[in-house]
Amino acid sequence: MSYENGTASACERTLACAASLVLPQAEHTDEYTAKGHDVHAFIRTVLAGGSEETALREVDGEHRAMCRGIQWRALVGDLMDLELESALAVDVRKRTARRLGSNIARDYEGAAKRLRKRLGAWEVPGSLDIAGRLRGSGRRVVRDIKTGYQDVTPARRNGQGRFFAAAFRLLEGGDAIDFQIAKIRPTGWVWYSRESQATFTPLDCDLFLDALEDALADVKEARRTYLVNGAIGPHEGPWCDHCRAAYACPAKIAIARSMLGTIVDLRGRLEAMTPEERGRAWEIAKYQIEPQLKLVLEPLREMIKAEPVPLSNGKIAKATTYEQERVDPGAALDLARALGASEEQIAACMHRFPVTTIRAVNPPRGGRAA
Secondary structure (H helix, E strand, C coil), rough: CCCCCCHHHHHHHHHHCCCCCCCCCCCCCCCCHHHHHHHHHHHHHCCCCCHHHHCCCCCCCHHHHHHCCCCCCHHHEEEEEECCCEEEEECCCCCCCEEEEEECCCCCHHHHHCCCCCCCCCCEEEEEEEEEEEECCCCCEEEEEECCCCCCCCCCHHHHHHHHHHHHHHHCCCCCCCCCCCEECCCCCCCCCCCCCCCCCHHHHHHHHHHHHHHHHHHHHHHHHHHHCCCCCCCHHHHHHHCCCHCCHHHHHHHHCCCCCCCCCCCHHHHHHHHHHHHHHHHHHHHHHHHHHHHHHHHHHHHHHHHCCCCCCCCCCCCCCCCCCCCHHHHCCCHHHHHCCCCHHHHHCCCCCCCCCCCCCCCCCCCCCC
């Protein structure tokens, strides 16, 4: 389901690119989405008082080991008055917030109708994973659960975190709201990094609402322009990942078409570039060309599965199926636990190795990027 003002999970994209809410939308799901759905549903059921064993039966086999090993104490142990899958809506112009319900499967419009008040022209809805209050201090805490290894925007700049901090600020007042990103590893180990935790002050919340109101004003103006002449200028960047409007984005379509032409070897030219030129080349390749390759390859794969196609070298491209043997990590973890292995013994079997990735970070103070 798509909403004209977007949702909490798309706030970063809304702030960066008005076109993402104006162009036609298309749902996209993958194995990571299915995994996240399984694990979130399991956590919600257990924390709501359901049987863990019963809840596990609803989880896909390869995700059961992760669910069975979840460290509940690390996930929620210091929180009281838990809220699970609570849906909230924020009116960025009136500066009000309201509750739409819990576990509504992100049907925000349906929930608003049941409350006899439809979503307003400046309302943005969203669903949180877990919220509660710290034992002792009573401080409001919002926790977002992540189950994969994909990069997540640090808590301080995280759109969902800023949204829910602002929502609770409007609902309850208070001096500050904590936002934390809980990453669940395949063993069920719950991990919080330094970048996955942030505290938002009342000023932080006000500044975020100002920015989101300005962004929605841009969206409404872009929508009027698009309806009149069908033209729109998207703004490309890392927020393009998982954008529902990608398949209709003029920037993506233009470069996707151009990629069907001849591709030349540019390595020599890249090596001759200055660091600044190479940085710009990286931005173009990462944030423009890579997403557009997906736009070309994904539908082509589906088409070729249905019908082979001839290649220029006289061969054909067709779908092939073969069997591959490998150890099922989930089954291995279940077996180890069933045979009496302790969590410490299981952790000792985990192989940790360095992973190198390229990401945008601030340069060292007083100098340029090394």
